Amino acid sequence: MKYNAFLAIIFILCTAAFCDGPPSLSPQPTISYNNITYYDTGFTKNLSLVLNFEDGDGDLGLSPVDVGVPYQPYDLVFENGEPVMYGDRPGDPDFNCVDYEIVPEGNEVDTFLVNRNKYHNNIYIDFFVKRNGVWEEYDLRTTDPFLCADTYDGRFPILNLDENDKALKGELRYNMYSAAIFSVFRNDTVKVQAQIVDRQLHESNIIETPEFTFQQITVTEVPDENDGQ
Template identity: 40%
Template sequence: MKAKSYAYILVLIFSAGACVSPPDNFPTVPEISYEGLSYLEVDGASDSLKVAINFRDAEGDLGLDPREDNPPYNPLFFLTDENGDYITYSNRPEDAPSYNPRDWAVEPTINNETIEDTLWVEHNPDYYNIFVRFFIKRNGTFNEFKWTDAPYYTTFDGRFPLILNDNNQRAVEGTIEYAMLSSGWRSIFRNDTVRLDLQIQDRALNKSNVISTPEFTLNQIQQQ
Protein backbone atom coordinates (compact mmCIF):
# COMPACT_ATOMS: atom_id res chain seq x y z
CA MET A 1 0.00 0.00 0.00
CA LYS A 2 1.34 3.42 -0.90
CA ALA A 3 1.97 5.86 1.91
CA LYS A 4 -0.44 8.79 2.09
CA SER A 5 0.22 12.20 3.53
CA TYR A 6 -2.42 14.80 4.24
CA ALA A 7 -2.39 18.58 3.83
CA TYR A 8 -5.24 20.87 4.85
CA ILE A 9 -5.79 24.32 3.43
CA LEU A 10 -8.09 27.00 4.83
CA VAL A 11 -8.42 30.16 2.76
CA LEU A 12 -11.36 32.53 3.21
CA ILE A 13 -14.54 30.51 2.71
CA PHE A 14 -12.88 27.40 1.28
CA SER A 15 -11.25 24.40 2.84
CA ALA A 16 -9.64 21.59 0.92
CA GLY A 17 -8.01 18.41 2.09
CA ALA A 18 -5.60 16.68 -0.27
CA CYS A 19 -4.38 13.12 -0.02
CA VAL A 20 -1.12 12.84 -1.94
CA SER A 21 0.07 9.72 -3.81
CA PRO A 22 -3.14 7.68 -4.04
CA PRO A 23 -3.49 4.86 -6.62
CA ASP A 24 -2.15 5.50 -10.13
CA ASN A 25 -5.44 5.10 -12.02
CA PHE A 26 -6.71 8.62 -11.32
CA PRO A 27 -8.21 10.68 -14.18
CA THR A 28 -6.41 13.50 -15.98
CA VAL A 29 -9.70 15.38 -16.11
CA PRO A 30 -10.83 16.08 -12.53
CA GLU A 31 -13.49 13.77 -11.15
CA ILE A 32 -15.88 14.82 -8.39
CA SER A 33 -18.65 13.30 -6.28
CA TYR A 34 -21.13 14.66 -3.76
CA GLU A 35 -20.24 14.58 -0.06
CA GLY A 36 -22.66 16.78 1.91
CA LEU A 37 -24.67 19.96 2.47
CA SER A 38 -25.33 22.23 5.45
CA TYR A 39 -26.91 25.59 6.18
CA LEU A 40 -26.00 27.86 9.10
CA GLU A 41 -27.73 31.07 10.12
CA VAL A 42 -25.54 33.54 12.00
CA ASP A 43 -26.89 36.48 14.02
CA GLY A 44 -25.48 39.76 12.79
CA ALA A 45 -23.53 38.19 9.92
CA SER A 46 -24.01 36.48 6.57
CA ASP A 47 -25.59 33.03 6.61
CA SER A 48 -23.65 30.12 5.14
CA LEU A 49 -24.78 27.53 2.61
CA LYS A 50 -21.97 24.96 2.50
CA VAL A 51 -21.48 22.13 0.05
CA ALA A 52 -18.76 19.47 0.27
CA ILE A 53 -17.49 17.57 -2.76
CA ASN A 54 -14.89 14.83 -3.14
CA PHE A 55 -12.28 15.14 -5.88
CA ARG A 56 -9.69 13.00 -7.64
CA ASP A 57 -7.11 14.19 -10.17
CA ALA A 58 -4.04 12.55 -11.69
CA GLU A 59 -1.80 15.64 -11.94
CA GLY A 60 -2.92 17.58 -8.88
CA ASP A 61 -3.13 20.80 -10.91
CA LEU A 62 -6.10 22.06 -8.94
CA GLY A 63 -6.65 25.45 -7.34
CA LEU A 64 -5.84 29.08 -8.01
CA ASP A 65 -3.92 31.64 -6.02
CA PRO A 66 -6.21 34.57 -5.13
CA ARG A 67 -3.68 36.93 -6.78
CA GLU A 68 -3.75 35.13 -10.14
CA ASP A 69 -5.57 37.44 -12.53
CA ASN A 70 -3.50 37.25 -15.72
CA PRO A 71 -4.79 35.32 -18.77
CA PRO A 72 -6.28 32.78 -18.87
CA TYR A 73 -7.46 33.58 -15.33
CA ASN A 74 -8.31 37.25 -15.90
CA PRO A 75 -11.68 38.24 -14.44
CA LEU A 76 -12.97 40.41 -17.32
CA PHE A 77 -12.86 40.96 -21.05
CA PHE A 78 -13.20 44.59 -22.12
CA LEU A 79 -15.27 44.83 -25.27
CA THR A 80 -14.06 46.97 -28.15
CA ASP A 81 -15.61 48.47 -31.26
CA GLU A 82 -14.56 47.92 -34.88
CA ASN A 83 -11.72 50.39 -34.39
CA GLY A 84 -10.38 48.52 -31.37
CA ASP A 85 -11.49 51.20 -28.91
CA TYR A 86 -13.13 50.32 -25.62
CA ILE A 87 -16.92 50.65 -25.66
CA THR A 88 -18.01 53.24 -23.11
CA TYR A 89 -21.47 53.64 -21.68
CA SER A 90 -21.88 57.07 -23.24
CA ASN A 91 -21.02 55.66 -26.69
CA ARG A 92 -22.69 52.26 -26.37
CA PRO A 93 -24.30 50.63 -29.44
CA GLU A 94 -28.01 49.87 -29.58
CA ASP A 95 -27.52 46.22 -28.67
CA ALA A 96 -25.63 47.05 -25.47
CA PRO A 97 -27.41 46.43 -22.15
CA SER A 98 -28.60 49.22 -19.92
CA TYR A 99 -26.35 50.01 -17.00
CA ASN A 100 -26.00 47.27 -14.41
CA PRO A 101 -23.06 46.34 -12.17
CA ARG A 102 -22.33 43.12 -14.08
CA ASP A 103 -22.14 44.28 -17.71
CA TRP A 104 -20.44 47.60 -17.00
CA ALA A 105 -17.23 48.36 -15.10
CA VAL A 106 -16.82 51.81 -13.57
CA GLU A 107 -13.28 53.23 -13.78
CA PRO A 108 -11.58 49.85 -14.19
CA THR A 109 -7.83 49.37 -14.02
CA ILE A 110 -6.32 47.95 -17.22
CA ASN A 111 -2.57 47.28 -17.45
CA ASN A 112 -2.04 49.26 -14.23
CA GLU A 113 -3.86 52.28 -15.66
CA THR A 114 -7.20 53.50 -14.34
CA ILE A 115 -9.69 54.24 -17.10
CA GLU A 116 -11.87 57.15 -15.97
CA ASP A 117 -14.98 55.94 -17.72
CA THR A 118 -17.56 53.14 -17.66
CA LEU A 119 -16.69 50.25 -19.98
CA TRP A 120 -18.72 47.35 -21.39
CA VAL A 121 -17.33 44.04 -20.13
CA GLU A 122 -17.85 40.31 -20.30
CA HIS A 123 -16.97 38.04 -17.38
CA ASN A 124 -14.38 35.34 -18.02
CA PRO A 125 -15.65 32.00 -16.70
CA ASP A 126 -12.04 30.74 -16.44
CA TYR A 127 -11.43 33.25 -13.64
CA TYR A 128 -13.22 30.68 -11.46
CA ASN A 129 -12.53 27.03 -10.78
CA ILE A 130 -15.74 25.97 -9.05
CA PHE A 131 -19.10 26.50 -10.72
CA VAL A 132 -22.48 26.34 -8.99
CA ARG A 133 -25.95 26.44 -10.56
CA PHE A 134 -29.13 26.73 -8.49
CA PHE A 135 -32.46 25.11 -9.34
CA ILE A 136 -35.87 25.58 -7.68
CA LYS A 137 -38.59 22.94 -7.87
CA ARG A 138 -41.97 24.27 -8.92
CA ASN A 139 -44.93 22.04 -9.84
CA GLY A 140 -42.63 19.02 -9.84
CA THR A 141 -40.09 20.54 -12.25
CA PHE A 142 -36.71 22.09 -11.49
CA ASN A 143 -36.04 25.46 -13.13
CA GLU A 144 -32.73 27.32 -12.92
CA PHE A 145 -32.50 30.31 -10.61
CA LYS A 146 -30.05 32.63 -12.39
CA TRP A 147 -28.11 34.88 -10.04
CA THR A 148 -26.58 36.74 -12.99
CA ASP A 149 -29.98 38.16 -13.97
CA ALA A 150 -31.73 41.18 -12.48
CA PRO A 151 -32.01 42.16 -9.70
CA TYR A 152 -28.94 40.33 -8.34
CA TYR A 153 -26.31 40.58 -11.12
CA THR A 154 -23.96 38.29 -9.23
CA THR A 155 -22.62 34.74 -9.22
CA PHE A 156 -21.80 32.06 -6.69
CA ASP A 157 -19.06 30.62 -8.89
CA GLY A 158 -15.78 30.93 -7.03
CA ARG A 159 -12.21 29.85 -6.45
CA PHE A 160 -10.68 27.25 -4.22
CA PRO A 161 -6.98 27.56 -3.32
CA LEU A 162 -4.02 25.56 -4.62
CA ILE A 163 -4.16 21.93 -3.53
CA LEU A 164 -0.40 21.49 -3.98
CA ASN A 165 2.08 24.18 -3.02
CA ASP A 166 4.82 23.13 -5.42
CA ASN A 167 5.15 22.46 -9.15
CA ASN A 168 5.60 18.70 -8.82
CA GLN A 169 2.58 17.10 -10.41
CA ARG A 170 1.17 14.06 -8.62
CA ALA A 171 -2.17 12.39 -8.08
CA VAL A 172 -4.41 13.85 -5.39
CA GLU A 173 -7.74 13.13 -3.80
CA GLY A 174 -9.63 14.85 -1.04
CA THR A 175 -12.63 16.97 -0.15
CA ILE A 176 -13.42 20.58 -0.94
CA GLU A 177 -15.84 22.44 1.31
CA TYR A 178 -17.30 25.50 -0.36
CA ALA A 179 -19.27 27.96 1.79
CA MET A 180 -21.46 30.49 0.00
CA LEU A 181 -22.24 33.49 2.18
CA SER A 182 -25.39 35.61 1.93
CA SER A 183 -27.90 37.38 4.15
CA GLY A 184 -30.65 36.53 1.66
CA TRP A 185 -30.88 32.74 1.59
CA ARG A 186 -33.97 32.59 3.78
CA SER A 187 -35.77 35.52 2.14
CA ILE A 188 -35.18 34.14 -1.38
CA PHE A 189 -35.72 30.40 -0.95
CA ARG A 190 -37.98 30.25 2.14
CA ASN A 191 -39.45 26.72 2.06
CA ASP A 192 -38.60 26.05 -1.60
CA THR A 193 -37.13 22.73 -2.68
CA VAL A 194 -33.69 23.45 -4.13
CA ARG A 195 -30.97 21.51 -5.96
CA LEU A 196 -27.39 22.52 -6.79
CA ASP A 197 -25.32 21.41 -9.78
CA LEU A 198 -21.55 21.66 -9.32
CA GLN A 199 -18.43 21.35 -11.44
CA ILE A 200 -14.74 22.16 -10.94
CA GLN A 201 -11.93 23.02 -13.34
CA ASP A 202 -8.20 22.38 -13.20
CA ARG A 203 -5.44 24.82 -14.08
CA ALA A 204 -5.29 23.47 -17.63
CA LEU A 205 -8.99 24.43 -17.94
CA ASN A 206 -10.20 20.83 -17.98
CA LYS A 207 -13.71 20.71 -16.55
CA SER A 208 -14.82 17.86 -14.32
CA ASN A 209 -18.04 15.92 -14.51
CA VAL A 210 -21.16 17.73 -13.28
CA ILE A 211 -22.73 16.49 -10.04
CA SER A 212 -26.10 17.29 -8.50
CA THR A 213 -26.89 17.51 -4.80
CA PRO A 214 -29.96 15.78 -3.44
CA GLU A 215 -32.97 18.11 -3.44
CA PHE A 216 -33.33 19.95 -0.13
CA THR A 217 -34.97 22.77 1.78
CA LEU A 218 -33.02 25.09 4.05
CA ASN A 219 -34.82 23.68 7.07
CA GLN A 220 -33.75 20.15 6.18
CA ILE A 221 -30.03 20.96 6.15
CA GLN A 222 -29.95 23.68 8.82
CA GLN A 223 -27.38 23.34 11.60
CA GLN A 224 -28.51 24.18 15.09
Protein backbone atom coordinates (compact mmCIF):
# COMPACT_ATOMS: atom_id res chain seq x y z
CA MET A 1 0.00 0.00 0.00
CA LYS A 2 1.18 3.50 -0.78
CA TYR A 3 0.65 5.93 2.09
CA ASN A 4 -0.02 9.58 1.30
CA ALA A 5 2.08 11.02 4.10
CA PHE A 6 1.11 14.61 3.37
CA LEU A 7 -2.31 13.92 1.83
CA ALA A 8 -1.06 15.17 -1.53
CA ILE A 9 -3.62 16.20 -4.15
CA ILE A 10 -7.19 15.19 -3.45
CA PHE A 11 -9.12 17.87 -5.31
CA ILE A 12 -8.65 20.10 -8.31
CA LEU A 13 -10.75 23.11 -9.26
CA CYS A 14 -10.22 24.33 -12.82
CA THR A 15 -11.83 27.40 -14.30
CA ALA A 16 -11.22 28.58 -17.83
CA ALA A 17 -12.30 31.40 -20.13
CA PHE A 18 -13.05 29.66 -23.43
CA CYS A 19 -12.40 31.66 -26.56
CA ASP A 20 -11.81 31.24 -30.27
CA GLY A 21 -8.45 32.94 -29.86
CA PRO A 22 -6.04 34.00 -32.58
CA PRO A 23 -5.03 31.22 -34.99
CA SER A 24 -1.40 31.93 -34.19
CA LEU A 25 -1.67 30.35 -30.75
CA SER A 26 0.66 27.37 -30.54
CA PRO A 27 -0.70 23.86 -29.90
CA GLN A 28 1.96 23.68 -27.21
CA PRO A 29 0.45 25.08 -23.99
CA THR A 30 2.02 28.06 -22.28
CA ILE A 31 1.54 29.12 -18.68
CA SER A 32 2.45 32.05 -16.48
CA TYR A 33 2.30 32.64 -12.75
CA ASN A 34 -0.80 34.34 -11.36
CA ASN A 35 -1.03 33.80 -7.60
CA ILE A 36 -0.37 31.44 -4.70
CA THR A 37 -2.30 31.45 -1.42
CA TYR A 38 -2.49 29.20 1.63
CA TYR A 39 -6.02 29.03 3.02
CA ASP A 40 -6.31 28.02 6.67
CA THR A 41 -9.85 28.29 7.99
CA GLY A 42 -9.39 25.76 10.78
CA PHE A 43 -11.30 23.17 8.77
CA THR A 44 -9.77 23.72 5.34
CA LYS A 45 -6.03 23.83 4.76
CA ASN A 46 -5.30 24.38 1.12
CA LEU A 47 -2.32 25.61 -0.88
CA SER A 48 -3.87 27.12 -4.00
CA LEU A 49 -1.75 27.87 -7.07
CA VAL A 50 -3.33 29.91 -9.87
CA LEU A 51 -1.83 29.76 -13.36
CA ASN A 52 -2.67 31.68 -16.53
CA PHE A 53 -2.73 29.39 -19.54
CA GLU A 54 -3.08 29.40 -23.32
CA ASP A 55 -3.39 26.44 -25.68
CA GLY A 56 -3.89 26.67 -29.42
CA ASP A 57 -5.95 23.51 -29.93
CA GLY A 58 -7.53 23.21 -26.47
CA ASP A 59 -6.59 19.61 -25.78
CA LEU A 60 -6.02 20.15 -22.07
CA GLY A 61 -7.12 17.82 -19.29
CA LEU A 62 -7.55 14.13 -18.53
CA SER A 63 -10.63 12.13 -17.57
CA PRO A 64 -10.71 9.40 -14.88
CA VAL A 65 -10.76 6.71 -17.59
CA ASP A 66 -7.53 7.98 -19.15
CA VAL A 67 -5.29 5.34 -17.59
CA GLY A 68 -4.19 3.40 -20.67
CA VAL A 69 -1.25 4.18 -22.95
CA PRO A 70 0.06 6.88 -23.02
CA TYR A 71 -1.43 7.85 -19.64
CA GLN A 72 -0.67 4.67 -17.67
CA PRO A 73 0.80 5.25 -14.19
CA TYR A 74 3.81 2.99 -14.74
CA ASP A 75 5.25 0.14 -16.80
CA LEU A 76 6.45 -3.08 -15.22
CA VAL A 77 10.05 -4.08 -15.90
CA PHE A 78 10.24 -7.54 -17.46
CA GLU A 79 13.03 -10.07 -17.77
CA ASN A 80 12.59 -13.35 -19.64
CA GLY A 81 8.90 -12.58 -19.97
CA GLU A 82 8.32 -12.19 -16.23
CA PRO A 83 7.91 -8.98 -14.21
CA VAL A 84 10.90 -8.23 -12.02
CA MET A 85 10.16 -8.13 -8.31
CA TYR A 86 12.09 -6.55 -5.48
CA GLY A 87 15.08 -8.71 -4.60
CA ASP A 88 14.98 -10.76 -7.79
CA ARG A 89 18.20 -9.40 -9.27
CA PRO A 90 21.45 -8.26 -7.70
CA GLY A 91 22.33 -4.74 -8.66
CA ASP A 92 18.77 -3.43 -8.76
CA PRO A 93 18.05 -0.32 -6.64
CA ASP A 94 17.37 -0.62 -2.95
CA PHE A 95 13.71 -0.26 -2.11
CA ASN A 96 12.35 3.22 -2.77
CA CYS A 97 9.04 4.74 -3.78
CA VAL A 98 10.15 5.76 -7.27
CA ASP A 99 11.58 2.51 -8.65
CA TYR A 100 9.12 0.12 -7.03
CA GLU A 101 5.35 -0.27 -6.87
CA ILE A 102 3.65 -2.21 -4.08
CA VAL A 103 0.67 -4.12 -5.53
CA PRO A 104 -1.89 -5.96 -3.31
CA GLU A 105 -2.38 -9.63 -4.23
CA GLY A 106 -5.20 -11.03 -2.08
CA ASN A 107 -4.03 -10.91 1.53
CA GLU A 108 -0.44 -10.29 0.49
CA VAL A 109 1.46 -7.69 -1.47
CA ASP A 110 4.08 -7.93 -4.18
CA THR A 111 6.71 -5.28 -4.89
CA PHE A 112 7.52 -4.79 -8.57
CA LEU A 113 10.30 -2.88 -10.29
CA VAL A 114 8.67 -0.26 -12.52
CA ASN A 115 9.35 2.64 -14.83
CA ARG A 116 7.17 5.57 -13.80
CA ASN A 117 5.24 7.36 -16.55
CA LYS A 118 5.22 11.11 -15.99
CA TYR A 119 2.33 11.51 -18.42
CA HIS A 120 -0.08 9.75 -16.08
CA ASN A 121 -0.40 13.25 -14.62
CA ASN A 122 -0.83 16.52 -16.48
CA ILE A 123 0.41 19.03 -13.92
CA TYR A 124 3.78 18.82 -12.22
CA ILE A 125 4.60 20.58 -8.95
CA ASP A 126 8.05 20.86 -7.38
CA PHE A 127 8.88 22.49 -4.05
CA PHE A 128 12.19 24.18 -3.34
CA VAL A 129 13.39 25.26 0.11
CA LYS A 130 16.09 27.84 0.76
CA ARG A 131 18.59 26.60 3.31
CA ASN A 132 21.72 28.61 4.08
CA GLY A 133 21.06 30.69 0.98
CA VAL A 134 20.92 27.65 -1.33
CA TRP A 135 17.76 26.31 -2.98
CA GLU A 136 17.16 22.59 -2.42
CA GLU A 137 14.36 20.55 -3.99
CA TYR A 138 12.06 18.91 -1.43
CA ASP A 139 10.85 15.58 -2.83
CA LEU A 140 8.26 13.78 -0.72
CA ARG A 141 9.05 10.43 -2.33
CA THR A 142 12.67 10.44 -1.17
CA THR A 143 12.17 12.02 2.26
CA ASP A 144 11.52 8.57 3.73
CA PRO A 145 12.02 5.63 1.32
CA PHE A 146 9.62 3.43 3.32
CA LEU A 147 6.83 5.98 3.64
CA CYS A 148 6.02 6.15 -0.07
CA ALA A 149 4.41 9.56 0.06
CA ASP A 150 2.96 10.90 -3.16
CA THR A 151 4.24 13.98 -4.87
CA TYR A 152 2.00 16.97 -5.49
CA ASP A 153 1.84 16.13 -9.19
CA GLY A 154 -1.72 15.49 -10.26
CA ARG A 155 -4.45 15.83 -12.85
CA PHE A 156 -6.92 18.48 -13.87
CA PRO A 157 -10.05 17.50 -15.86
CA ILE A 158 -10.77 18.07 -19.52
CA LEU A 159 -11.35 21.78 -20.14
CA ASN A 160 -12.70 21.66 -23.69
CA LEU A 161 -15.84 19.48 -23.73
CA ASP A 162 -16.54 20.18 -27.41
CA GLU A 163 -15.40 17.69 -30.02
CA ASN A 164 -13.78 20.35 -32.21
CA ASP A 165 -10.39 21.92 -31.58
CA LYS A 166 -10.45 25.50 -30.34
CA ALA A 167 -8.01 27.74 -28.60
CA LEU A 168 -8.32 28.11 -24.84
CA LYS A 169 -7.18 30.97 -22.63
CA GLY A 170 -7.93 31.38 -18.98
CA GLU A 171 -6.92 30.66 -15.40
CA LEU A 172 -6.35 27.28 -13.81
CA ARG A 173 -6.62 27.01 -10.04
CA TYR A 174 -4.83 23.97 -8.65
CA ASN A 175 -5.71 23.21 -5.04
CA MET A 176 -3.43 21.11 -2.86
CA TYR A 177 -5.32 20.13 0.28
CA SER A 178 -3.07 19.07 3.12
CA ALA A 179 -3.15 19.35 6.88
CA ALA A 180 0.60 18.80 7.11
CA ILE A 181 2.09 21.04 4.44
CA PHE A 182 2.27 24.04 6.77
CA SER A 183 4.11 21.92 9.35
CA VAL A 184 6.61 20.72 6.75
CA PHE A 185 7.54 24.24 5.63
CA ARG A 186 6.54 26.16 8.76
CA ASN A 187 9.43 28.61 8.95
CA ASP A 188 11.08 27.96 5.60
CA THR A 189 11.44 30.21 2.60
CA VAL A 190 9.85 28.30 -0.25
CA LYS A 191 9.20 28.57 -3.97
CA VAL A 192 7.18 26.36 -6.29
CA GLN A 193 7.79 25.35 -9.90
CA ALA A 194 4.91 24.16 -12.08
CA GLN A 195 4.40 22.77 -15.57
CA ILE A 196 1.42 21.36 -17.47
CA VAL A 197 1.13 18.97 -20.42
CA ASP A 198 -1.67 18.48 -22.94
CA ARG A 199 -3.26 15.28 -24.23
CA GLN A 200 -0.77 15.05 -27.10
CA LEU A 201 2.02 15.23 -24.52
CA HIS A 202 3.12 18.73 -25.51
CA GLU A 203 4.82 20.11 -22.43
CA SER A 204 4.41 23.73 -21.42
CA ASN A 205 7.11 26.02 -20.18
CA ILE A 206 8.03 25.81 -16.49
CA ILE A 207 6.95 28.69 -14.27
CA GLU A 208 8.30 29.61 -10.87
CA THR A 209 6.53 31.44 -8.07
CA PRO A 210 8.19 34.25 -6.15
CA GLU A 211 9.81 33.01 -2.96
CA PHE A 212 7.52 33.09 0.07
CA THR A 213 6.93 31.87 3.60
CA PHE A 214 3.63 30.31 4.54
CA GLN A 215 3.02 33.08 7.06
CA GLN A 216 3.20 35.59 4.20
CA ILE A 217 0.61 33.87 2.00
CA THR A 218 -1.84 32.57 4.64
CA VAL A 219 -5.42 33.83 4.70
CA THR A 220 -8.29 32.61 6.88
CA GLU A 221 -11.22 32.95 4.49
CA VAL A 222 -11.70 30.89 1.34
CA PRO A 223 -13.19 32.96 -1.52
CA ASP A 224 -16.06 31.86 -3.73
CA GLU A 225 -14.90 29.59 -6.56
CA ASN A 226 -15.49 32.31 -9.15
CA ASP A 227 -13.68 35.06 -7.29
CA GLY A 228 -10.79 36.36 -9.34
CA GLN A 229 -11.46 34.07 -12.29
